[in-house]
Amino acid sequence: MSEVAQRILELRAELDQHNYRYHVLDEPSIPDAEYDRLFKELKQLETDNPHLITPDSPTQRVGSLALTAFDEVKHEVPMLSLGNAFEEADMLSFDRRVREGLDLPSGDLFGGGAEVEYSCEPKLDGLAVSLLYRDGLLVRGATRGDGSTGEDISVNVRTIRNVPLKLQGEGWPAVLEVRGEVFMSKAGFEALNERQLALGGKTFANPRNAAAGSLRQLDSKITAARPLEFCCYGIGQVEGELPQTHIGILQTLKDWGMPISRELKLAKGIDQCLAYYRDIGERRESLAYEIDGVVFKVNSLASQRELGFRAREPRWAIAHKFPAMEELTELLDVEFQVGRTGAVTPVARLKPVKVAGVTVSNATLHNMDEVARLGLMIGDTVIIRRAGDVIPQVVQVVTERRPADARAVSIPENCPVCGSHVERTQLVKRSKGKESFVEGSIYRCVGRLACAAQLKQAIIHFVSRRAMDIEGLGEKSVEQLVDEGLVRSPADLYTLTFDQVVQLEGFAELSSKNLLAAIADSRKPTLARFIYALGIPDVGEETAKLLARALGSLERIQQALPEVLTYLPDVGLEVAHEIHSFFIDPHNRQVIADLLERGLQLQEEGELHPEFAACTTLAGFIDKLNIASIAATGAERLAARFQSLEGIIQADWLDLRQVERLNEKAARSLRDFFDDPANAERALAIEAQLRDFGMHWQSEKKQVEGLPLAGQTWVLTGSLEIMSRDVAKEKLEGLGAKVAGSVSAKTTCVVAGPGAGSKLAKATELGVAVLDEAQFIQRLAGYGIEV
Numbered sequence: 001m002s003e004v005a006q007r008i009l010e011l012r013a014e015l016d017q018h019n020y021r022y023h024v025l026d027e028p029s030i031p032d033a034e035y036d037r038l039f040k041e042l043k044q045l046e047t048d049n050p051h052l053i054t055p056d057s058p059t060q061r062v063g064s065l066a067l068t069a070f071d072e073v074k075h076e077v078p079m080l081s082l083g084n085a086f087e088e089a090d091m092l093s094f095d096r097r098v099r100e101g102l103d104l105p106s107g108d109l110f111g112g113g114a115e116v117e118y119s120c121e122p123k124l125d126g127l128a129v130s131l132l133y134r135d136g137l138l139v140r141g142a143t144r145g146d147g148s149t150g151e152d153i154s155v156n157v158r159t160i161r162n163v164p165l166k167l168q169g170e171g172w173p174a175v176l177e178v179r180g181e182v183f184m185s186k187a188g189f190e191a192l193n194e195r196q197l198a199l200g201g202k203t204f205a206n207p208r209n210a211a212a213g214s215l216r217q218l219d220s221k222i223t224a225a226r227p228l229e230f231c232c233y234g235i236g237q238v239e240g241e242l243p244q245t246h247i248g249i250l251q252t253l254k255d256w257g258m259p260i261s262r263e264l265k266l267a268k269g270i271d272q273c274l275a276y277y278r279d280i281g282e283r284r285e286s287l288a289y290e291i292d293g294v295v296f297k298v299n300s301l302a303s304q305r306e307l308g309f310r311a312r313e314p315r316w317a318i319a320h321k322f323p324a325m326e327e328l329t330e331l332l333d334v335e336f337q338v339g340r341t342g343a344v345t346p347v348a349r350l351k352p353v354k355v356a357g358v359t360v361s362n363a364t365l366h367n368m369d370e371v372a373r374l375g376l377m378i379g380d381t382v383i384i385r386r387a388g389d390v391i392p393q394v395v396q397v398v399t400e401r402r403p404a405d406a407r408a409v410s411i412p413e414n415c416p417v418c419g420s421h422v423e424r425t426q427l428v429k430r431s432k433g434k435e436s437f438v439e440g441s442i443y444r445c446v447g448r449l450a451c452a453a454q455l456k457q458a459i460i461h462f463v464s465r466r467a468m469d470i471e472g473l474g475e476k477s478v479e480q481l482v483d484e485g486l487v488r489s490p491a492d493l494y495t496l497t498f499d500q501v502v503q504l505e506g507f508a509e510l511s512s513k514n515l516l517a518a519i520a521d522s523r524k525p526t527l528a529r530f531i532y533a534l535g536i537p538d539v540g541e542e543t544a545k546l547l548a549r550a551l552g553s554l555e556r557i558q559q560a561l562p563e564v565l566t567y568l569p570d571v572g573l574e575v576a577h578e579i580h581s582f583f584i585d586p587h588n589r590q591v592i593a594d595l596l597e598r599g600l601q602l603q604e605e606g607e608l609h610p611e612f613a614a615c616t617t618l619a620g621f622i623d624k625l626n627i628a629s630i631a632a633t634g635a636e637r638l639a640a641r642f643q644s645l646e647g648i649i650q651a652d653w654l655d656l657r658q659v660e661r662l663n664e665k666a667a668r669s670l671r672d673f674f675d676d677p678a679n680a681e682r683a684l685a686i687e688a689q690l691r692d693f694g695m696h697w698q699s700e701k702k703q704v705e706g707l708p709l710a711g712q713t714w715v716l717t718g719s720l721e722i723m724s725r726d727v728a729k730e731k732l733e734g735l736g737a738k739v740a741g742s743v744s745a746k747t748t749c750v751v752a753g754p755g756a757g758s759k760l761a762k763a764t765e766l767g768v769a770v771l772d773e774a775q776f777i778q779r780l781a782g783y784g785i786e787v
Ligand code: IVH
Pocket: 080, 081, 082, 121, 122, 123, 124, 125, 126, 127, 128, 144, 181, 233, 234, 295, 314, 317, 319
């Protein structure tokens, strides 16, 4: 057999295989761009060697076999495919062929020639569907199949929200077959994949696969739950009258309730088509759905009839394709990067490949679970996808092309940067009153700030604008400071000297002075900024603000038990544990102590937020313990009956059986829970902290009522000379007042001693009453308090 004949057989076998995977299994294993190349190669070989063409060649048919599980549908009018144009030149020859076919005068050097009217539409990336309406009622939905026989998917099609089950208005043909694309929007696709991941189901590589997989479900309930949409672009069989232009038809269909593209336009001549292609191309990323090109059709139906068909493609239409979003390349290696919180994440190093005009040589792999999900091995041929501004992703492995020497990807035991141990993170789960740890998908280097990668990222985060806002310290300089050992922790920034800074690359005398001034200026951050700057995993700006506002002081935040933190809105057990373990870590404690010792003064430290202080009830507390069989109502009954945690812990079986409507199972479960001394101890510790923080359901709040200063908030500032601040605070609290650390509109009165600064200024600005120490003592005397 000749080499050419051999290659032709190979290509056919490969294309047949891909056709089957694409059309029958809904599991394509190569990107469209690769399929197109193989197809083109085969077509060229067959054109050059026409004697080798056989009727079973993939070039001789349009689609593929029907999926056997659905009934067959014969298309009265075949569902055709479109010729492709990739270059402007292809488009110019298409237009020339059209004009020749219509016997229109061609232009000369001076332009001229007759212009053809074309309709312009985006080429949606989904799957072609035929909808049959009889007397305005949807009677059948079908896939394209091989173009002449498709699958009956009526039940599934009926679940698509924007497919009219009944046409609006009147005057529709007795029989009307509408054709169009079923697709999934980008947002729908993302949401579906997220849902699939959460449920442990399979995810889809792209919106087109997701649409295909959703539409061809044997269980139409699944289809109904998928975000599918329909867009009409043409007609098939018709018995009745319709307008005589393509755009006219689509507009009429629209009046009958059929969704059509909002981008449908009329172009006069090929230049306007090319302009349309460029315009849509520029907006491609911002469209809500994926498109792989635009489609141009001769607008006049009379002209369409005159032009007719060639093989199974109309001579009057063409698809002008955009560069593919997916490409094939080789996975050269997987490297591991260490992030700010120590997360060790795999990154794919790829053989550089152009994807939609951009050269891609790296792709994110997210985490080891993703590597496992993809079944990725080094040496594999992979499909890379670049959509929008998103970092390129590996969406699929082409297992058929796996080389014999492919290597497994494994997480390194030691950090690639510092050599410390790499540990798998644990997730906290709580069910039936028991906390348990399950393996997370993230691995972390335990080196913390001893790891140069983490230290650099930590410093970059610490100085960033929304954190400590130290201007003049770029990434390069941070790297130098760390590499030269000048900075080993964020605290070291505050002992940097002029001589150390000025020797850094890019620093001169003035810039060094400026940097040191910026560092000095950052010494008085708000509590929220400081917490954010620490870079606690999962604690962004909002959570940091929340912590600061609710707990009011670094000390309380540092001490807070995870359960207490979960009283904060939006703080779940997971994040609460991250915060707690950050602050009990001796290394982190040391960094914080060093920072404070080197002169950092936190602003806005003060009281627990009143709302937060008032958020606990005994019943809510019991509910939070998550004891099996004790739901919210059970917790309420227990609280009402025993009034205290202590009481509940000590309640014996008989006491519990007397609680109204608390069943035996619940009583037993409660006993079992508190019989474990660890549980009882933990509950009491949390309760003690709530009391300590003033959040306890029985805290002094109530006893304060009736005291002369109840409900008032006082602020002490400057130095008091006759009594210490602590004594002043004690006296005020004894009178029922709250003593806060910062002045706000809610402040009742400020006591200002010599040296008072911003708080006094704020009080004056807000018109809050201000007393000096002598006046304060006089006021106390008025309440019978001697100093
Ligand atoms: S017209 C005879 N218009 O592209 C004309 N097709 O490669 C038949 N497609 O099977 C199709 N958007 O699934 C047409 N605006 C559009 C389209 C479109 C997407 C798909 C359709 C078709 C394939 C042809």
